[in-house]
Amino acid sequence: MDHMSNHTSSPSLMLKLSWLVLACLPLLLVGCAGSRPTTSVHETPLGSVFLEPVSDSSFQASHPIKLSETTVGDVLRGIHTKEKSGFLLLLGKAAKSTNLNDIRTFSEDDIAFLTPHITAALAQANPTQRVGFRIYSTAYIAPSAKTAQQRETTAGYLFADGLSLHVTLTQYRHYAGKKSAGSQKEPRPLPDTDGLRDREVTFLPEGAVRSDVYDRSSWIGKSEDRSLAIDYQLLARLLTPPPAPAPIPQPVPVVTAPPPAGQAIPSQAAPIATQDTELQAFKEEMKALRKKVDEQEAELQRLKNPPLKKKPTP
Numbered sequence: 001m002d003h004m005s006n007h008t009s010s011p012s013l014m015l016k017l018s019w020l021v022l023a024c025l026p027l028l029l030v031g032c033a034g035s036r037p038t039t040s041v042h043e044t045p046l047g048s049v050f051l052e053p054v055s056d057s058s059f060q061a062s063h064p065i066k067l068s069e070t071t072v073g074d075v076l077r078g079i080h081t082k083e084k085s086g087f088l089l090l091l092g093k094a095a096k097s098t099n100l101n102d103i104r105t106f107s108e109d110d111i112a113f114l115t116p117h118i119t120a121a122l123a124q125a126n127p128t129q130r131v132g133f134r135i136y137s138t139a140y141i142a143p144s145a146k147t148a149q150q151r152e153t154t155a156g157y158l159f160a161d162g163l164s165l166h167v168t169l170t171q172y173r174h175y176a177g178k179k180s181a182g183s184q185k186e187p188r189p190l191p192d193t194d195g196l197r198d199r200e201v202t203f204l205p206e207g208a209v210r211s212d213v214y215d216r217s218s219w220i221g222k223s224e225d226r227s228l229a230i231d232y233q234l235l236a237r238l239l240t241p242p243p244a245p246a247p248i249p250q251p252v253p254v255v256t257a258p259p260p261a262g263q264a265i266p267s268q269a270a271p272i273a274t275q276d277t278e279l280q281a282f283k284e285e286m287k288a289l290r291k292k293v294d295e296q297e298a299e300l301q302r303l304k305n306p307p308l309k310k311k312p313t314p
Helices: 002-034 069-078 086-095 108-124 232-239 266-304
Strands: 039-044 047-053 079-083 129-136 153-161 164-174 199-203 227-231
Touching: 039 108, 047 108, 069 079, 069 108, 069 164, 069 232, 079 164, 108 129, 108 153, 164 199, 199 227, 227 232
Parallel strands: none
Antiparallel strands: 039 047, 047 129, 079 199, 129 153, 153 164, 164 227
16 A cells, blocks of 8 residues: 555656756756856955856957056046936936036056956957956955945956957946935835946046947946947047147357457457448548648638739839
């Protein structure tokens, strides 16, 4: 009897197990599709940098690429997250100039941590990989610690394409269960699943942003608000200070040593000698003219008063 009972219950158990496998199969497929084998480049309790493959067959990055740490640091330093408002959500790009709680995404400590490892990752990535990063507000202490569950995480990925560095944020100062700052007026505050629910990603200076990505703004906060393409060569030129104007040359006074005693200065003696000669010639001319005038006056006087003729003596 017990044997019969075990025999009849076995098919029922197998049927239940079959249904359970079929029910879990979609979840298993999704989990397998979503998981991507990553290659760690650097990992510490404060964050990590890694390489991950891109499943999109049309993806083709300019990897490997050697960029300077200064270039990567300038790109990270220029990324900002700006709080959206209802006006921004309605008007999209037309209101992008409105400055609402504009915050730099990465601190100088974050940049110092990420820059060398992102630079190394770009130099070793292949064309079908992108560089992922994750950085925490506090160091990871223990999995069971309550503070570890509420540490804020900023994460994203980047890749090089030609002269552009594409950057996308997937999380911004996010922790599990965090509510959106802009949801306080809602009757039922919704969880902010990535810290970017009411924020968009911008870049300064705007002149370095590639317009083909930057102009694809979203009216309802889609992923385009989280991605940027930065022309890193143009960024370097924009951040280089203009050259200082050349100083106007000032005339330098010429100091000459005094001539030895008894020696005349040629440059000054010539004009003085010329003046003396001209003055002497003028005096001679005046003297000759005066003599001629005197002679004419004497002749005129003689003509007026002729001499008396003497009477002959008898």
